[in-house]
Amino acid sequence: MSILVDRDTRLLVQGITGREGAFHTAQMLAYGTRVVAGCTPGKGGQTVAGVPVYDTVAQAARETGANASIIYVPARQALDALYEAADAGLGLIVCITEGIPVLDMLQAARYVAAKGARLLGPNGPGLISPGRAKVGIMPAHIHLPGPVGVVSRSGTLTYEVVWALTQRGLGQSTCVGIGGDPIVGSSFVDILALFERDAETRAIVLIGEIGGTDEEQAAAFIRSEVHKPVVAFVAGQSAPPDQRMGHAGAIISGGQGTAQSKIEALQQAGVRVAAHPEQIPELVLKS
Template structure:
């Protein structure tokens, strides 16, 4: 099994006629993702890679029965695109767009909550259930179908960790890049719960970053509610205090949120932590043996 997406997911690409939208639509189709339509206002009636293009989300959902949407539009238009998807009945939105202002995401989150729409991102690489579907910009050649789930704030570290797992013969059930923005959609707690409920996921790799306390909150959930083993890795072990590192949410303030704080929290609760990426498959194999 997988979480969130599978072969039955019916996907709309918002911004399908743009450079990025068209390029990644082709890649997703090649992987077998079931893309049923695209959105580009004023270009309805055309096609991209054989996919019909619609002017509005409402029109597209009524015509295709889509349940999932991926956003490939510039940051200034992305909040309205996410809201349009939610108001049209889409159950899951994957927002790839980077640079969406926090104040706009606060408005978006209220709409998502009201409509019961889940979101991955923004500023994320998307997600993949190997052998079933990929919705995002992930390099599909490094993934292998299997039984280990993965959650990561970092897109690059998602690729690195997956490559380490695959090279060591460890397949994945679903891998999710949640993005590093301060205001985001589904995060560690919700995704850990989904993995806990998935009978095909046997273990979970959690990749965190400096800044905030989301990883520490997740650690308490893992300790109290997870029956499946979890292995963690934290980026930014040498990051200086007060300096933003890559993501908008990756900043240590007032001496809190350091990688050392997070490592100490996890190890204090008995959750294994890798110091280097290549240690991840070793720890996973040990816990599953």
């Protein structure tokens, strides 16, 4: 088993006719993901890489049985795309788009949750269950099927860690990007709970960064609820306070969200914390 996506996932791509949407649709199809529909308002009736395009998500879902969506829509239209996916009843919504205003996301995150859908992102790389399905923008060839669950706030840093795992023969059950914005649909805790229940996942790698308190909450959850070994890395030990480090969510403010505080919380919960990304496989092998 994997979590969230597998061979049965029927994926719809919102923004399929755009540069990124079209490119990654082809990549996901090549990986074996069942991309059953695309949506771009006003472009219904076209096809992209053989995938039929619809004007609305509701129609696409009705006619193709899509049960998950990935959003490549530009920031200014992405909020509407999120609401549209939630209204169409899709169970999993993955938002790649970066730059959605935070106050808009406060309402959207609540709305999506109230509709019973799971949201990953915004501003994340998506997720992949190696050998089964890729719903995201990550380079496929760095992954390997196996027992390690990976959850991260970052994109390329996750690739770095996954590549290090794969080179040591440590495959992955599912790699999940939760997104780098201050307000995202799913937290570390949400994904840790899924990995804990997943029979195939035998160890978990958590990749955090400065800003917010998501890692501290994850530490508290691991201490009481997670029985599988967890290895972590936290980026941003050399970041100064009050400066946004690229990601809207990566900022130390009011003395909160430092790498040190996160590392200490994780260590106190029994998590092995790596000094740099390439040390992670070694710690996984030891645990």
